[in-house]
Amino acid sequence: MENATPREPRYRFTGHERVLHDISATKALPELLSLFGYERVFLVCSRSINTKTTIIQELRECLGSRLVGLTDEVGEHSPLSNVLEAARQARDVRADVIVSVGGGSVMDMCKAMQLCISEGAYDRDSLLKLQFVLSEDGTEMLTTSRAPARIRQIAIPTTLATSEWTPVSTPIDDETHLKARFVVPDGSPRGIIYDPAILAQTPPRLLLSTGIRGLDHAINTACSSVPHSFASLLAEKAIQLYMENLPSLMGNASREALTNCQLATWYTGMGQMSVPHGFSHWMVHIVGPYGGVAHSDAACVLMLAQAKWLEGWADPQHNRVRTALSQPNRAFHEILRDLLEQLKMPMTLNDLGLSREKVEEMIHPALEHPMVTLNNLRPIQTETDLRAILELAWSA
Template structure:
């Protein structure tokens, strides 16, 4: 029977994506293209202190850099967001340049919201959290202000934050994730620099790459899939699986380039379809358990694949074929990849206790997305405990 369900594709506002380039060489031309003159740089502490990249960037841009901060932190706490937004406003910056991973890019998106909405305190900012569409499948902004500043992203990890307008900084007071959809929050330009990527610790590349795999799987196995998004996701998963293990060899230049291409494919589709449990449960395990999103994604991605076995057989079969392992159970393919990379496969591997996970059940059930849009329903406490039980064993 023909599927007549309407399909929605969401463009997320990028105007330039430059792949396989030296970011320092390319950035001045990109700034000129968009007419930017006053740059506020947000970077990770490790990029600033453990590489020469920021020193080289400052030498190249000179007085165009009007401010810089490396005070980001794990999950980009709201206090850091608000402080940096005030600094960027005071510096009269006309663009934010991010150099780092998901926390850095998330922080920049939230800074944009602060500046556009003139919201420089916690209470004002938290009023701007997203709402869901009537059918519960799409996140919608509550901000009414046009974007007054944009971001140019130079990613140093592989989890695809540069591809969405969504920002989820952690609230210092509650330890819960705030949830924003920022108007024009996706970077106006993305510069993919494989040489810079090679300076990221390989263990971080592997874990954030798995988070990218998780995003792509949720796109391909969505409760409301889109054919274009699924096609991109299948290709992304194949590229990740083929190339992530090669990142242990810093001389494998092409593998770094291909992994950045995989994030591009993943990102182009992930905002167009609803994602399920593994995408959202990291927002509970992360702040409650003090676990990096990407590490949590390894375990939850594997548990979700087991939970869905038999429910989405055609999708899993297509993914196994795309990876080049037709006939193999999809969860077994993922498990083998995680073991090969030395990534966690169980909640125990994350250092969590049963008591800690029990304390996460309530917040997970209250979260607006964890129990929505799952092909195999996860709506009750029993459902949630059942899938988490799968996460206790490899």
């Protein structure tokens, strides 16, 4: 499909009812549950959060009898088998809300669980029938689910990649090792709790890489092929906040740096569903499962390659960001490279441990992916285009 341009940009409200920032989760969560009338909590977290931090024990204590179930069986990229098992568990304990504590994999899993419960889809084949379709102009992902939401999510993010701001869930299919693609009705969390003390317990390397993933989302919003002025304004401020505060997370991060990075995810999330994103956002979904690479690490490399690809094609967008960063005379990709180097993040496909043979295996799946070759400000439509931008990812 060729790049398509809709008649006008559209702003999409994400369905959140409460966003609480710079607050203790143990104080805020009971208050949110009471506000929404929830009494039966099913908690989803990663194994590391459950066993290597005090977060879950503290939440257990504040929830008391409201906690009716918990799972920490959340594999990388949210395998469908984990999704289906957790959905059955939440159904069996009659949970009326899911509380997620974690990063993108945890929140993705919770969104897919919501879809299972709302649709009564508790096996792989039934769930996979509910994958999204594209709008006629190729710029919007549309749900195929018609069931009203029977359960919602409250998110307590522990990373910075902005999954809490979308209804999109992309768990990995255990059988094919490909990403399933769902747009979940009311899939954006009903409430978000940003607790900087919880963020401070995330390993710095993970925090930094997910911050780059959030930065990549903001850049894709600012450099969208169909921009929206409100979304661009939020994205440009988010880029500035990420760039200025991520380096401060390398040591003993201050509360100010942590809260500013959480603000950056908030600003990014408020706009990212309103405009189509380009190559670096979606190619992560190929490089991750095919290369066995964490999404956020892949985002570092692909973000840099995309900035090089767009040099001369996104001058107004890059100029505004460069000015905000007080670096008006430098190429945008050079600014990004310096940030990645400072944060000790991967900058090339070699840094990800990928061979040229392995990357070659990704060409066909990338061309078949419904989004990778769509909506790029500088077109990426053919095998030649795809190889050309990937070639830029072999060197910093």
